[in-house]
Amino acid sequence: MATAAILGCAGYAGQETLDRVLAHPGLELIALGSDSLAGREAGALDPRLNGSLPAFTPNDEAAASGADVLFLCLDNADAAAFEPPADAVVVDLSGAHRLADPELAIAWYGSAPGAWSYGLPEVHPAEGRLIANPGCYATAALLALGPLAGVIDSAVVDAKSGVSGAGRSLKPSSHAGFVLENLSPYAIGAHRHAPEIAQTLGFAVCFVPHLLPVRRGLLATCYLQTDADVRGLLAEAYAGSHVVRMLPDGTAPELARVQATDTAEIGVFTDGATGTTIVICALDNLGKGAAGQAVQNANLALGVDETLGLRLHGVLV
Numbered sequence: 001m002a003t004a005a006i007l008g009c010a011g012y013a014g015q016e017t018l019d020r021v022l023a024h025p026g027l028e029l030i031a032l033g034s035d036s037l038a039g040r041e042a043g044a045l046d047p048r049l050n051g052s053l054p055a056f057t058p059n060d061e062a063a064a065s066g067a068d069v070l071f072l073c074l075d076n077a078d079a080a081a082f083e084p085p086a087d088a089v090v091v092d093l094s095g096a097h098r099l100a101d102p103e104l105a106i107a108w109y110g111s112a113p114g115a116w117s118y119g120l121p122e123v124h125p126a127e128g129r130l131i132a133n134p135g136c137y138a139t140a141a142l143l144a145l146g147p148l149a150g151v152i153d154s155a156v157v158d159a160k161s162g163v164s165g166a167g168r169s170l171k172p173s174s175h176a177g178f179v180l181e182n183l184s185p186y187a188i189g190a191h192r193h194a195p196e197i198a199q200t201l202g203f204a205v206c207f208v209p210h211l212l213p214v215r216r217g218l219l220a221t222c223y224l225q226t227d228a229d230v231r232g233l234l235a236e237a238y239a240g241s242h243v244v245r246m247l248p249d250g251t252a253p254e255l256a257r258v259q260a261t262d263t264a265e266i267g268v269f270t271d272g273a274t275g276t277t278i279v280i281c282a283l284d285n286l287g288k289g290a291a292g293q294a295v296q297n298a299n300l301a302l303g304v305d306e307t308l309g310l311r312l313h314g315v316l317v
């Protein structure tokens with residue numbers, strides 16, 4: 001049994017990662033790191049967490065716990081400043097180590113990336129033990145477009161995410177008074193996931209994210225021009241996947257089927273008037289877009305079944 005520690009447990013990504021680790025048959029949680037909850041019992045985060053869990057410790061103590069696997073669920077600056085212990089598998093859910101080009105990393109995140117490997121298991125598996133977990137929008141765009149990178153050289157990505165994508169701390173842009181009954185584009189043409197998408201595809205995309213008035217879930221609609229067999233290429237890429245589901249012709253991805261799961265679904269359509277190919281990917285920003293993918297990456301690094309601990313079954317609602 002491998003041991004695990006989570007840093008930044010009080011945030012949304014930390015809480016979701018904790019849930020996956022508790023469901024994991026091959027991981028034993030030995031440290032719960034949280035600077036804001038340090039010294040308090042696990043139940044301070046959620047009353048359903050019982051006394052069998054360790055109490056919260058400061059993040060630096062959790063980092064020094066000797067765990068085989070560390071999940072960094074910290075903001076970008078804290079993750080950038082983190083010194084990984086020798087030998088542990090470390091999965092960083094922040095953006096701090098995603099951009100391999102130092103100039104780009106400094107421009108978007110304020111620091112050079114170091115020797116971390118970008119890990120999107122289906123499209124760009126990580127190498128080594130220091131793994132940069134992809135961003136939620138980038139995951140959806142790259143699942144839709146990654147297997148097509150050899151046959152296209154441009155795309156437009158129109159994406160929408162639930163409000164949990166902005167984290168637990170309250171901001172004017174995530175306040176209920178702004179979000180509810182609203183749909184707002186933001187960081188138009190200037191979002192930090194755009195260079196992350198380009199890094200893996202090898203070309204830039206036009207990317208516009210939007211904030212949806214729902215708690216969780218993300219949907220990316222990608223528009224591209226190609227004569228290639230897009231459905232065939234995607235079906236081949238995901239034929240063996242337990243995480244990414246190709247939908248039958250005519251069936252569109254929906255948030256409701258992926259919310260609170262670690263799965264993604266992909267649909268392919270053709271616009272009858274223009275011949276534009278439309279590839280749509282839906283996933284949960286906190287599932288395949290964060291914690292689910294982090295655990296999947298950790299599983300691969302540990303050499304165990306990549307699906308252990310993942311939520312792969314939705315609920316019919």
Ligand SMILES: NC(=O)c1ccc[n+]([C@@H]2O[C@H](COP(=O)([O-])OP(=O)(O)OC[C@H]3O[C@@H](n4cnc5c(N)ncnc54)[C@H](OP(=O)(O)O)[C@@H]3O)[C@@H](O)[C@H]2O)c1
Pocket residue numbers: 007008009010011012013014033034035036037059073074075076093094095134135136164165166167168169285286289290
């Ligand atoms: N949210 C998503 O959908 C998503 C998806 C992919 C990647 N990520 C990345 O994952 C990282 C964490 O994101 P997040 O969404 O979990 O952010 P968050 O909810 O804002 O949490 C970030 C940090 O703030 C602290 N915190 C959270 N709630 C707090 C509270 N009420 N009072 C005081 N401190 C609090 C936590 O640290 P302590 O526990 O140490 O106090 C946590 O590590 C970020 O780098 C983000 O970019 C997020």
